[in-house]
Amino acid sequence: MIDRLKTESGNESTLLINAGNNFDITSHDIHIAPSYIARALELKGTEVIAPGVQEITYGSEKFHKLIDQTSVRVVSANVPSFMPYVILSKNRGKTNVLVTSVVDPELLSSTVRMENKITDPVLALRRIQQQVSHDLFVVVIHAGSEKLLSVIENCPGIDLVIDAISRDVEQKNEHKCSPPVVSNNENGMFVAYVDYDSENSAGSYFLKPVKLRAVVGKIVEDPVISNLVKEYEQKRQAGFQDLSEESMFSASLFEGPSQYLGSRSCNLCHAEINERWANSRHANAMDSLVRKSKHKDPDCLSCHVTGMADNASASEFLRLNKNHPMAGVQCEACHGPGADHSQNPSDIAMLSVNEKTCIRCHTSYTDPDFNYSHEISIVHNDCFKDQLIQKFKSFF
Numbered sequence: 398m399i400d401r402l403k404t405e406s407g408n409e410s411t412l413l414i415n416a417g418n419n420f421d422i423t424s425h426d427i428h429i430a431p432s433y434i435a436r437a438l439e440l441k442g443t444e445v446i447a448p449g450v451q452e453i454t455y456g457s458e459k460f461h462k463l464i465d466q467t468s469v470r471v472v473s474a475n476v477p478s479f480m481p482y483v484i485l486s487k488n489r490g491k492t493n494v495l496v497t498s499v500v501d502p503e504l505l506s507s508t509v510r511m512e513n514k515i516t517d518p519v520l521a522l523r524r525i526q527q528q529v530s531h532d533l534f535v536v537v538i539h540a541g542s543e544k545l546l547s548v549i550e551n552c553p554g555i556d557l558v559i560d561a562i563s564r565d566v567e568q569k570n571e572h573k574c575s576p577p578v579v580s581n582n583e584n585g586m587f588v589a590y591v592d593y594d595s596e597n598s599a600g601s602y603f604l605k606p607v608k609l610r611a612v613v614g615k616i617v618e619d620p621v622i623s624n625l626v627k628e629y630e631q632k633r634q635a636g637f638q639d640l641s642e643e644s645m646f647s648a649s650l651f652e653g654p655s656q657y658l659g660s661r662s663c664n665l666c667h668a669e670i671n672e673r674w675a676n677s678r679h680a681n682a683m684d685s686l687v688r689k690s691k692h693k694d695p696d697c698l699s700c701h702v703t704g705m706a707d708n709a710s711a712s713e714f715l716r717l718n719k720n721h722p723m724a725g726v727q728c729e730a731c732h733g734p735g736a737d738h739s740q741n742p743s744d745i746a747m748l749s750v751n752e753k754t755c756i757r758c759h760t761s762y763t764d765p766d767f768n769y770s771h772e773i774s775i776v777h778n779d780c781f782k783d784q785l786i787q788k789f790k791s792f793f
Contacts, residue, residue: 409487412494413442415469416537416561416581417449425695426633431455431463433629439467440622446471447498447537448479449561450505474536475499475521477514482525488595495531497522498561499548501540518544519551526554533593533602537561549575557591557603579606586765587611637693656734657704660727663735666742671728679726700758703727704734726758 419434420427438446446452446469452460457478464471473479474497482497499518518540526534535557538545542563549558558578579591591606660680664671674680682701686692699705703723729735731754732747748754752769759767 409489411442412485412487412496412535413444414496414535414537414559415443415446416559417447417498417539418451418561419446420451420455422451422454426636427455429629429632429636431460433625435463435467435469437622437625439469440619440625443469444485445469445483445496447539447559447561448473448476449500449539453500453505472497473500474525475502475516475518477516481521482529484529484531492532492595493530494533494535495525495529496535496537497525498537499539501538501544503544504539518548522548522552522555526552533557535559545578549578577603577606580608586761634690634693637695656736657723657729658735658739659703659722659729660725661722662739663728667728674728679730682726683721683724700763701726703730731755 415438419438420431424430446464448457448460448471452471453476457476460471461478470483471479472481472483474481482495485494485496486492487494499521500515501518502515505515518538522536533556534554536552536555537559538548539561540548540563545558545560545563549555555576558576560578560580562581577591579589580587581589588609588611589606590609592604593602594604595602660671660674683692686694686697686701691697701724702721703726705723728747731750735747738745738747755767755769755772758764759769
């Protein structure tokens with residue numbers, strides 16, 4: 398027997414679904430962020446959350462404690478610790494929307510230890526689809542593109558699919574008989590939506606999905622949520638400040654032998670290159686954190702301090718200031734530690750830089766406009782200009 402939940406939706410014209418993976422379980426503020434995220438989701442009018450790997454890893458019991466204090470429902474057809482589905486009444490009771498989600502078990506097998514076995518996504522969806530009366534069937538799928546398409550193919554009758562993680566099925570889904578697929582919003586950088594037209598005679602009631610860039614400054618802030626975010630940031634930074642002032646973290650950064658030498662050492666042999674670097678944004682990367690009062694945030698420091706991951710605990714980095722010799726994105730941040738190279742430069746080369754090097758920090762979340770090819774072309778042009786200047790100088 399499937400537990401049934403039918404609710405009267407507060408908004409008849411919209412259905413707001415959160416596709417999960419809201420928590421960064423590796424973040425240093427995982428002890429405070431979830432409660433604020435849960436409150437923000439409710440304030441936004443979220444009706445359903447489709448839990449992903451992050452929520453499941455966080456722990457269903459802890460997650461339930463957060464969400465049970467809100468009006469938001471959490472549903473998963475194949476994860477036993479969550480409610481299997483919800484029916485939302487729309488269009489003044491004329492349309493019952495069946496909403497659920499599934500997670501590919503392979504995403505969890507190596508990362509999460511489940512007390513109850515996660516069932517097969519296709520079998521779980523078929524069971525709900527057959528046993529629950531509905532007008533529209535909406536499913537959020539946490540799976541790679543191939544698995545997602547397989548689920549769609551083996552579950553005919555789904556009216557709308559939300560692609561929670563792969564984000565490329567929308568282009569691959571070219572079968573006319575398949576339901577429309579709308580992508581997740583990529584860490585809040587985009588707003589994805591699809592309109593429903595009950596009068597559409599073309600076959601599908603759902604129109605082509607739309608994905609809009611959420612540009613800061615062009616979207617009016619909700620004052621309540623804005624104040625909630627400010628409260629969260631203040632609490633977060635206060636926690637980092639407390640850590641940095643504890644005596645147990647008094648050890649100096651990079652105490653003892655280190656493979657990282659800093660840009661001053663690089664300057665001994667690469668003065669011209671070092672001079673160009675010194676005038677770059679990379680060299681002053683700590684300044685941007687200071688301006689935003691995030692210079693004690695370990696989640697930010699990992700990309701704004703050279704060698705952070707290899708030399709000390711995050712807590713020690715909270716004592717940093719922008720004048721520390723390893724502050725900023727220095728040569729070794731991209732080319733690797735230089736101690737061995739400095740001892741034998743002719744035989745031991747530094748690491749070459751490629752796109753993978755850059756996107757470790759320039760992610761779709763931290764730098765959504767980053768274009769590797771464009772940035773490299775600028776660097777090459779600057780170097781070429783320097784070469785021309787030196788060439789012309791040689792004539793005089």
